[in-house]
Amino acid sequence: MKVLALSSVGREPDFSCVYEYLGERVDLDLRILNKSAQRDLSCTLRAVDLSLYDRILVDLHFKNIYRQTRFLSRLVGLLIYEEDACQNYLEASRWRSRFSSFYRKLPNARIVVTGATVAERLREEGFKTHFIPKGYDPQMIFLEEVERDIELGFIGRTASTAYRNRKRLLDQLVAEDSLQLLRTPPGKPYREMLNRIRYFISADVGLGEYMAKNFEAMACGCVLLAWRQGSEEAAIGLQEGVHLLLYSDLDELRRHFAELRGDPVRAEAIAEQGRRFVEAHMSHVRLAERLLEVLLLPWPEAGRLSIWRALRARLNPF
Incomplete structure (x- = not known):
């Protein structure tokens, strides 16, 4: 099988391991395309004979491609890998409903998203959607034997409007529970900081899926305390009290703190079981295996948009 893959300059997280596999x-x-190349794919690929490829994998920023449905709808074997489709259903997101509008104009595509609930909702809308959870790069993220001198920590962004619930919860933990909000460059500094954290606070409130940083923290031996996402845990295979601890409000989270501080042996067991789980199931190698399974599936037959779809696409250009 011949596959054309389009990815981004400076992609974070780095997908080198996925493409190597x-x-x-x-x-x-x-x-690997820069921003300007992503925003004009018809020009970027003008000299490429696209008929030579069995599949075309688009792993690009949604904001750079969502206006290019006329070109993308003509591609045979199109697979879109999307890590931010949860924003399709977030009330606070500027991209609310725009992913659905985009996919509606690409009837011959398959779509991979990183949330099980998001995948199910998109399938209910009629899209050929597959769930592959986010993962981590084991070549860059791994356990190191260093002192865990940060008891409660979080590394990541809180400024985006889509993360306003995350920010509200984390700010309260900073003020009342000595949580340290941290930022680092990617790569080695990020890994080193994760290895210093004993309890990593995941605050993906309202997102409906697990962000990659959760698996990265587990791979570095942190005890993960994660906001309960409902059906996501079972879809991934995570077991509460074995691989991680879950909470639905601050009172439940604080009870976990107290129990873990009073039982360091249990805390160590959860950290170890969580690390073993992600090493076995959540690495980028495993992600690549699942992506390959989708690429090898029979593809929807190419064809023109139906009259109804064409009319909806015209009335809803975005």
């Missing part, structure tokens, strides 16, 4: 199993043509 795919390149060993398919005839992979990987093209």
